[in-house]
Amino acid sequence: MLIDKRFHHYSIRSVPKDLISGLIVGVIAIPLGMAFAIASGVKPEYGIYTTIVAGILISLLGGSKYQIGGPTGAFIPILFGIVMTYGYENLIIAGFLAGIMLTLMGIFKLGSLIKYIPRPVTIGFTTGIAVTIFTGQVASFLGLSGIKKHEEFILNLKEIFVHLGTANFYSILTAGICLITIILTPKIVPRVPGPLIGLVVSTLAATFFYPGQVATIGTSYGEIPSTLPQIQIPHLSVEMIVKLLKPAFVIAMLGGIESLLSAVVADGMTNSRHNSNKELIGQGIANMITPLFGGIPATGALARTATNIKNGAVSPLSGIIHGIVVLLVLLFFAPHASYIPLASMAPILMVVAWNMSERKVFSQIFKTKSMDSLTLLVTFLLTVFVNLTTAVEVGLVMSALIFVKRMSDVTVTAKALPNREHKHEKVDTNMVTDTHDCPQISIFNVEGPLFFGAAQTFEKTIMSTINYRPGILLLRMGRVPFMDTTGEAILASIVRHFSKSGIVIISGLNAQPERVLQKTGLYQMIGEDHFFEHTGEAIQYALIQINKNKCLGCKHFAFRECSKLSASGAAEGRKKLSATF
Incomplete structure (x- = not known):
């Protein structure tokens, strides 16, 4: 069949060319x-x-x-x-x-x-x-x-x-x-x-x-x-x-x-x-x-x-x-x-x-x-x-080995917050400072393949920056094209750690990583209602889950809603104070 294709459109005029060559x-x-x-x-x-x-x-x-x-x-x-x-x-x-x-x-x-x-x-x-x-x-x-x-x-x-x-x-x-x-x-x-x-x-x-x-x-x-x-x-x-x-x-x-x-x-x-x-x-x-x-x-x-x-x-x-x-x-x-x-x-x-x-x-x-x-x-x-x-x-x-090293370098995990100056409040990694960070919600941008060469760095970055133990961990994984079993194992370890005192939610998960999580059962462990297509939806869900009392006196104002939550928290505090007297 393939030989016929190689002779497709062949004619008697082609024979002299093949003879000469x-x-x-x-x-x-x-x-x-x-x-x-x-x-x-x-x-x-x-x-x-x-x-x-x-x-x-x-x-x-x-x-x-x-x-x-x-x-x-x-x-x-x-x-x-x-x-x-x-x-x-x-x-x-x-x-x-x-x-x-x-x-x-x-x-x-x-x-x-x-x-x-x-x-x-x-x-x-x-x-x-x-x-x-x-x-x-x-x-x-x-x-x-x-x-x-x-x-x-x-x-x-x-x-x-x-x-x-x-x-x-x-x-x-x-x-x-x-x-x-x-x-x-x-x-x-x-x-x-x-x-x-x-x-x-x-x-x-x-x-x-x-x-x-x-x-x-x-x-x-x-x-x-x-x-x-x-x-x-x-x-x-x-x-x-x-x-x-x-x-x-x-x-x-x-x-x-x-x-x-x-x-x-x-x-x-x-x-x-x-x-x-x-x-x-x-x-x-x-x-x-x-x-x-x-x-x-x-x-x-x-x-x-x-x-x-x-x-x-x-x-x-x-x-x-x-x-x-x-x-x-x-x-x-x-x-x-x-x-x-x-x-x-x-x-x-x-x-x-x-x-x-x-x-x-x-x-x-x-x-x-x-x-x-x-x-x-x-x-x-x-x-x-x-x-x-x-x-x-x-x-x-x-x-x-060089390829693994390069892919490891490409994979970046960094804390992020909404940029209030951006028209659509894009979640950027350069927004987090000592005075501008939510004590209850930690958001991480994860970019690059989550595989054996990058999994340890991914875990270390997250675990070393959440020593204050926030109640909610939001992982933005829209730019993670691939995940292997090592990456899945590290993610599972993080989920088990946070599930003891809080919750893990994920936004923008791609098809291949989702299939891996489905096959290993981690998807069910995290909970289907903790996966969101868009980061905005995930943030709204997280804000509902936080402890509103902890917003009292908070001056970080990490989210647009923080001003209202802090003000309502202060007003509630004043009511309780006046009722005492």
Whole structure:
């Protein structure tokens, strides 16, 4: 049903647009697929298989019209870590399990929850991943030999510095040619993919001018097969599944976040709207099937999706065509890929890292010098120096604590009285003074959510300002949008305290807090006749309940009625005095 909607208003005139965009994106995806696979610690052909299978399935089954799926740079540190720890075979199983998780997330409609991950966290780990990718290509760019790859960032940096003396001039020259070509191509011929041209030019230079001087895909990984591999069902055991649940969950979460971010950007570029849950299901199915062909985990690729849109894509057909183009290249040109120097792949990934670094946004958030900038910095540093899992966990906890603190600061409880100078005698918080306050009625303005982060302050404010024990406590709660069970428990404690010697009345209670009070029984404890829609009604009710004798001699005049009550109280006193004599 949703696929039909994505092809709504599709016509034969739209086919050439999808063909052109699919062809261009497919050509761009070829060097990226191989580069991402190599950087992830696996053979380059696995990146090609992923581009083909996942690319077609994500476009066919996803929830976005324009999404291009495949291996991405964001996955590199995660997949490399899994390969180093568990091996390639177990990476395949982890990817399969991640696909199941993504599918379940979509089925249970969790797609909308991922968008609530705070921006400082996403920018922090995205920039951290970019730094990891960029530094990870320095060794290939310089042609260093004897390098041992580590999962830890610091150890990888140490390897580079220790082996700087093994730098290969020809590798640097090859990488330089590729990098310059990638940078200049968009300026000279904007519609031609720079990474592919850079790869071709640098490969030709290395092959004809200094053959055998640089490491190539062929010398490092062997010849790339010109066919898709046979389907292989991974061997699953309970022990293996338990061991790989954590890395699989990390893959699923990162894949879900990146795919939905990419879909949101596509919506903004095309004024369309994707289905987040359907997108997760499509991503999940693709990641369940791709490992059967030896492919690595895939997700929505932001840069390729944007390129797809800019080149006129109209429907998911462009994404399907992009996968078919890569398949045809594999079938007819795979043997030639063996001549590609590894030094040519490094600049491609460096440019990808530079583009995904979100450096401008990072700088903007960091300059705020706020708690958000602290969250951003911590997430970034943990991503680089520890791992992405820890970074996201700590970032989310920090964001949650900061949110609670901010909501606590927003919640304000303060004494208030009617402003006699205001036309409608608005109840203001700045009216209470030592000489202008009602000894029998305490009115409090409560503003903001009454939840666990603010409940204690709410209780302390009320209890510390009513040591003279007024008979009536009026809570104005029209600006309390939300109340949780902790807020309800604190309110119940206050009600029980005041019910011993007085009453509690509430005005302006909103729907959500009222439902909470109804469910817990506190509404009935307070009494239905003690709830008022308007504060004026509540004040009139309170004035009827007060002890009129205590108004005698009172000079506070907190309410309009106080003058009359004080005067009548004085007159009654004079009558009693004259009757005595």
